[in-house]
Amino acid sequence: MRKLAKPTRQEISEGPQSVSFQIANGNSRQRCTLQTGLPTRQQAQKYFLTNWPMIEKMARDALAAGTIEDGEIRLVMV
Template sequence: MQIVRRAKSHGDGTITFSLALGAARQMCRLTTTFHTDKQALSYLHKYRTELEQMARARLASGQLEDGIVVLSML
């Protein structure tokens, strides 16, 4: 499993990205305190491994909000 590089910022400190699960994808949302897309995306890439592990753990335990794995800054 890996985080797919496709990421989109909503301008409000939230980034959506897809977690690859074989051929399937799981949408994830990361909430940050950053004000710019560049800062938020840099954070996502810096902590990619940790965020992926957190997303997989939440998915396995069924912690979804409207079918989306919701994460926040480490």
């Protein structure tokens, strides 16, 4: 198993990473952001891809509930 890269100084100073994505909403797209607690972009992306089914369901549930802030669905990793 590969070890993940250590965070760079810039990544440490930037703090936790987020991943932006879109989901289909009829004939349009809905912007979404997943805020993670992970220090590197690579780790955040790996978490996102590994947990995509759960993240997509959460985004669709938020869309159905109408919890959109400034035109964007914001999810937070717990």
